[in-house]
Amino acid sequence: LAKTTQPISMDSYEGQEVNITCSHNNIATNDYITWYQQFPSQGPRFIIQGYKTKVTNEVASLFIPADRKSSTLSLPRVSLSDTAVYYCLVGWYYGNNRLAFGKGNQVVVIP
Amino acid sequence: DVKVTQSSRYLVKRTGEKVFLECVQDMDHENMFWYRQDPGLGLRLIYFSYDVKMKEKGDIPEGYSVSREKKERFSLILESASTNQTSMYLCASSSQGPFGDYGYTFGSGTRLTVV
Numbered sequence: 001l002a003k004t005t006q007p008i009s010m011d012s013y014e015g016q017e018v019n020i021t022c023s024h025n026n027i028a029t030n031d032y033i034t035w036y037q038q039f040p041s042q043g044p045r046f047i048i049q050g051y052k053t054k055v056t057n058e059v060a061s062l063f064i065p066a067d068r069k070s071s072t073l074s075l076p077r078v079s080l081s082d083t084a085v086y087y088c089l090v091g092w093y094y095g096n097n098r099l100a101f102g103k104g105n106q107v108v109v110i111p
Numbered sequence: 112d113v114k115v116t117q118s119s120r121y122l123v124k125r126t127g128e129k130v131f132l133e134c135v136q137d138m139d140h141e142n143m144f145w146y147r148q149d150p151g152l153g154l155r156l157i158y159f160s161y162d163v164k165m166k167e168k169g170d171i172p173e174g175y176s177v178s179r180e181k182k183e184r185f186s187l188i189l190e191s192a193s194t195n196q197t198s199m200y201l202c203a204s205s206s207q208g209p210f211g212d213y214g215y216t217f218g219s220g221t222r223l224t225v226v
Binding site: 034036041042043044045046049087089099100101102103104 | 115146151152153154155156170199201203214215216217218219220222
C-alpha cells in the first residue's frame, strides 16, 4: 500500500483559501488519489478524487504535479463548518484492493 | 440517497460478551470494510470483504471475525469483548472497478464501550 504523509494539524482563518498537502512518494502507476473529510462522531466523507493534473468539483480542487509524488487539496473560502480531519489516500478500488487511511490532517478554521 | 447503515449508534457491553455489529448497504457495492477509530491512531482496518462469503484480514484482525452471507450485509463479531476493544467502529462500502464512483461510503459509526 502506498504510504501517505500529511501534516498533523493546521489552522486557518474564516474566508481564506486552505491548501492541504499530502506526500506519496511511492505512488504506483495505477493509483488514484482520494481525499476524505471527517467531522467528529461521523464517518469520513468523500471529497474529491484525481489521477493527474487538476480536478475541481463544487467543494474543492485537487492539484497533482506531473510526478504525482504529492497532491494538494484546496478548499476555497473556508467557513467554520470546514473544521474537520482531512485524509489523503492513494490506491485504487479494483478487485480486492483496499486503501489505507493515515492519521489525517486536523484543520481548524478560526473566526 | 445511498446509504451505509450501522445497526447501533451506541453500545455498552460487558467484558467476555459476544458482540455483533451489523452493517447494511443499499448501493449493490461489492466491497465492504470494517474499521475502528481511536484518538491519535486514525482509522485502522480490521477486516474487509470483496465478495459474498469472502473475507480478508486487515491490519488489526485479532479478537474479531466477520460474516458476509449476503452482498448487502457485513457483520463484525467480537468473540469475547475486552475493554481494549472500546472504540468507534466504522463500516464502509465501495464499488469495484478501476475508478470507484465516489470512493468509500461510510456509515455513521457505532461507539462501543466494553465495561
